[in-house]
Amino acid sequence: RQLNEQSGEGAEHAPVEGDGQPHRPDWTIDQGWANYTAEEHAVWKTLFERQSKLLPGRACDEFVQGMKNLPIGPDQIPDFAALSEVLMKKTGWQVVAVPGLVPDDVFFDHLANRRFPAGHFIRKPHELDYLEEPDVFHDVFGHVPMLMNPVIADYIQAYGHGGLRAKELGVLDKLARVYWYTVEFGLVRQPDGIRIYGAGIASSFTESVFALDDPSPSRIGFELERVMRTHYRIDDFQESYFVIDDLDELLALARIDFAPVYERIKGLPDYQPGTVLPGDRVLSRGTGRYHQAKRAG
Ligand code: HBI
Numbered sequence: 001r002q003l004n005e006q007s008g009e010g011a012e013h014a015p016v017e018g019d020g021q022p023h024r025p026d027w028t029i030d031q032g033w034a035n036y037t038a039e040e041h042a043v044w045k046t047l048f049e050r051q052s053k054l055l056p057g058r059a060c061d062e063f064v065q066g067m068k069n070l071p072i073g074p075d076q077i078p079d080f081a082a083l084s085e086v087l088m089k090k091t092g093w094q095v096v097a098v099p100g101l102v103p104d105d106v107f108f109d110h111l112a113n114r115r116f117p118a119g120h121f122i123r124k125p126h127e128l129d130y131l132e133e134p135d136v137f138h139d140v141f142g143h144v145p146m147l148m149n150p151v152i153a154d155y156i157q158a159y160g161h162g163g164l165r166a167k168e169l170g171v172l173d174k175l176a177r178v179y180w181y182t183v184e185f186g187l188v189r190q191p192d193g194i195r196i197y198g199a200g201i202a203s204s205f206t207e208s209v210f211a212l213d214d215p216s217p218s219r220i221g222f223e224l225e226r227v228m229r230t231h232y233r234i235d236d237f238q239e240s241y242f243v244i245d246d247l248d249e250l251l252a253l254a255r256i257d258f259a260p261v262y263e264r265i266k267g268l269p270d271y272q273p274g275t276v277l278p279g280d281r282v283l284s285r286g287t288g289r290y291h292q293a294k295r296a297g
């Protein structure tokens with residue numbers, strides 16, 4: 001199955017929001033920590049241990065630092081209340097439990113108020129490497145360490161405000177691409193090389209190697225309008241990763257009024273995920289082999 005977000009959006013196979021579970025009007029639920037089974041904690045442990053071995057030298061320093069200062073360890077699925085206590089002191093964020101995907105406006109409203117909605121469930125042992133909905137491993141292991149960083153903390157809150165605004169303006173697809181290529185699949189330059197800060201990469205065993213080491217994808221300097229016009233893949237590794245020079249670049253991004261940018265790119269064509277443009281600042285040009293091989297079946 002080869003999809004980009006255009007064909008994926010509203011597709012028949014899109015996961016049902018919230019899985020039909022009862023929830024509060026803001027879609028939150030109790031985490032129900034005491035209800036996790038030994039098997040569920042064991043899945044967490046498997047994921048935690050293999051990812052912890054992989055990330056030193058791959059995840060950016062801020063990720064490693066955030067992880068170190070949080071009550072996140074191998075032996076059990078973290079307790080959101082304990083995470084929130086530490087986060088709240090550091091950057092004013094909280095982690096709230098949700099049944100799964102929540103509607104866009106609900107998601108943005110939580111972010112705008114510094115509440116990070118985290119899936120309370122964990123993937124099954126047979127889906128360690130692929131699942132459609134954000135579970136507790138992706139949300140907590142991938143996102144929460146970065147929320148300990150003041151720049152990311154402000155940036156994600158700004159995305160919540162920006163999301164509500166973009167929805168009104170009918171340009172949510174454009175903003176979602178910025179989120180995708182930064183918060184989820186972003187890379188950052190450090191003095192010792194390119195590192196991961198995106199949660200979708202940091203929480204993925206296979207993509208944390210592919211994104212940095214594989215010759216197939218392109219790694220391109222982040223440029224706002226370029227990214228807004230670029231489709232992304234929801235069901236496979238990215239064909240292009242966008243690289244920021246410093247996390248502070250996101251701070252500037254959080255302050256930009258996107259409305260004039262939406263105006264400038266209105267009516268301009270979109271780019272396919274693997275396209276490299278003449279104006280791109282290419283850090284490494286991908287061979288495209290991984291996705292070519294898949295397309296050839
Ligand atoms: N809900 N729980 C959850 N997590 C997400 O990352 C999420 C969501 N709902 C909507 C959504 N993301 C995206 O479609 C927006 O970022 C555009």
Ligand code: FE
Nearest residue numbers: 134184199200
């Ligand atoms: Fe995510």
